[in-house]
Amino acid sequence: MTIGKEQMMRAAYIEATQNLVVRETSIPQPGPDQVRVRVDYVGICGSDLHYYFTGANGAFVVREPLIPGHELSGRVDDDPLGVWECGRPVTVHPATFGTPLPEIIDEPHLWPGGAYLGSASTTPHTQGALAEYILVERDMIRPLPESLPVRRAVLAEPLAVALHGIAQAGGVAGARVLVTGAGPIGLLAVAAAAAAGASSICATDVLPGPLARASALGADTVINVAADEVPESAYDIVLECSGVAPSISSALRAVRARGTVVQVGMVPNENRPLNIAPFISKEVRWVGTFRFKDEIDRAVAxxxxxPSIERVITHEVSAESIEEAFQIARDSEQSGKVIVSMWPEGG
Incomplete structure (x- = not known):
């Protein structure tokens, strides 16, 4: 049977390394525990860049066509139970949680067997948001306040990552905070730390563009580590957002004795040279952070x-030029957060 055009949608698939194809596919039909969302905006994340440019994100390899994208905002299109009215502005918690473990019963984001939108970590892959419509579980929906624009709400997911990092530090109120790496997550960490009452915030990077953006979002000082060193033992808390080995070693030197380093930036699943002598001699608390649990609710608030957090968005690219969005997002000197404005309804 021929499917009518009104039952089809456009979606962007990563078919192979640096090969992204927009094609039509059937509009998904929600079950009773699902909601269909009409996507307005999608943010380009570091994992999306890895999937597109290298065909893998760490150990997760693209083995079948993958729709990327887990940072999204849009409007409810169809709720079979009628809980959410059609047109209601929303964002989405992109995780479905796996098998509960009693020892971490309150940390569902760490349970095994979970999935994440736009991820090759599962087989079949979990398709993402670079499409006109997306189907999500009902408990993934997060309604937006009337005063929050849908465009700004696309930042809820990456901001939740930054907020989870701050939570892992035990909070930053009154603390001297260092943020290493002023990419999109680092920039949102700066903004979140400023909003949380940090006494001072320093941001580092190797490029002037990201440092200028960090200053605009609330950093009191910035350091270009390509030219200058970070002061030793000068910070209570370090949010390490680069995932680069020299920056991690620098973070351990920069934190004070008995201070805290939170590893926010993802690193490859391989051995890397690190200087951990300061970690030992200063009895540093060094903790990991993985995605987030429920901080997306605080991110929305x-x-x-x-509203000034929206400054992290430097580029908005039409869905007609999705590959251009990936190219721009790869250039960290030029861009902060790059978002894609999806195809307008009826367009």
């Missing part, structure tokens, strides 16, 4: 109360 923070985006609503702090």
């Amino acid at each position: 923070l985006l609503d109360s702090h």
Whole structure:
């Protein structure tokens, strides 16, 4: 049977390394525990860049066509139970949680067997948001306050990552904070730390563009580590957002004795040279952070109360030029957060 055009949608698939194809596919039909969302905006994340440019994100390899994208905002299109009215502005928690473990019963983001939108970590792959419509579980829906624009709400997911990092530090109120790496997550970490009452914030990077953006989002000082060294033992908390080995070693030197380093930036699943002598001699608390648990709710509230966070968005690219969005997002000197404005309804 021929499917009518009104039952089809456009979606962008990574078919192979640096090969992204927009094609038509059937509009998904929601079950009773699902909601269909009409996507307005999608943010390009580092994992999306890895999938597109290298065909893999760490150990997760693209083995079948993958729709990327897990940072999204849009509007409810179809809720079979009628809980959410059609047109209601929303964002989405992109995770479905796996098998509960009693020892970490309150940390569902760490349970095994979970999935994440736009990820090759599962087989079949979990398709993402670079499409006109996306189907999500009902408990993934996050309604937006009336005062929060849908465009700004696309930042809820990456801001939640930054907020989870701050939570892993035990909070930053009154603390001297260093943020290493002023990419999109680092920039949102700066903004979140400023909103949380850090006494001072320093941001580092190797490029002037990201440092200028960090200053605009609340960093009191910035350091270009390509030319200058970070002060030793000068910070209470370091949010390491680069994932680069020299930066991690620098973070351990920069934190004070008995201070805290939170590893926010993802690193490859391989051995890398690190200097951990300061970690030992200063009895540093060094903790990991993986995605987030429920901080997306606080992220929505923070985006609503702090409109200036939207400055992290430097480029908005039409869905007609999705590959251009990936190229721009790869250039960290030129861009902060790059978002894609999806195909307008009826367009």
